[in-house]
Amino acid sequence: MSSWTVLVIPKRLLGYVFLFFALIVVLAVVSKHPLGVYTINLVSQDVIYDIMLDPGHGGIDPGAIGAGEIYEKHYVLDIVRQMAEILEAHGLKVGLTRDTDRDVSHLVTEGTRHRRDLLGRYKLMNQAKLGMSVHANAAKDPDESGAIVFYMKDKYIDEIYAKVVLEELEKVQVLNEPRPLPRTTLLLPKAKPPVLLVEVGFMSNASDLRKLGDPQFRTNVAHALCNGILRFISWRDGEQSEVSPGAE
Numbered sequence: 001m002s003s004w005t006v007l008v009i010p011k012r013l014l015g016y017v018f019l020f021f022a023l024i025v026v027l028a029v030v031s032k033h034p035l036g037v038y039t040i041n042l043v044s045q046d047v048i049y050d051i052m053l054d055p056g057h058g059g060i061d062p063g064a065i066g067a068g069e070i071y072e073k074h075y076v077l078d079i080v081r082q083m084a085e086i087l088e089a090h091g092l093k094v095g096l097t098r099d100t101d102r103d104v105s106h107l108v109t110e111g112t113r114h115r116r117d118l119l120g121r122y123k124l125m126n127q128a129k130l131g132m133s134v135h136a137n138a139a140k141d142p143d144e145s146g147a148i149v150f151y152m153k154d155k156y157i158d159e160i161y162a163k164v165v166l167e168e169l170e171k172v173q174v175l176n177e178p179r180p181l182p183r184t185t186l187l188l189p190k191a192k193p194p195v196l197l198v199e200v201g202f203m204s205n206a207s208d209l210r211k212l213g214d215p216q217f218r219t220n221v222a223h224a225l226c227n228g229i230l231r232f233i234s235w236r237d238g239e240q241s242e243v244s245p246g247a248e
């Protein structure tokens, strides 16, 4: 006798149960309703990528704006595109939440644009074993400068990931915070794999803005972030890894 006997549903309810699942499928497939999409995601959790890279903002959302109408969304996209090339050269399967000047809100149909955009990014993050969201900051105080790495609070593995990435980032950029900062907000709590949110500098700070405008600085940041990612993967995968730490 199979264990399914425990789950036997009274005949008169069978129709309702069938209707319930049919509704979810319709919601997911036809209208791409978040509820349906979430439920389908619970059933099929296909992890396709080694890492998902997320350049913040895009499209009508410029992100932080520096003096002279300079947008965060352009700089972070440039950094992430370079990161994708570096990591692919190391044999990793890399996904990008966007690779052009657009947001990700089209992946979800319900809610405000901001919420759809966030949920879209989270949905993509969950298709990878690891994630990184790259941003540039802004603050009221123009003296505020340097890099910050956020990780999901109380997650040991995420904290190690954050520390390694911060260590590498420190080689190319001053730090705003000497240690990674735990958070329970942003993109982090909704993502299943370890995901970091990295602020590479402040658009509101003259020195950081000058750096971010320099293509060589953006290349240095891309390499530093990749070195951190590769070191973390190497640690996580132990001896089996083909990736050597500190690779260029």
Ligand SMILES: [Zn+2]
Binding pocket: 056, 057, 063, 064, 072, 134, 135, 136, 137
């Ligand atoms: Zn941002």
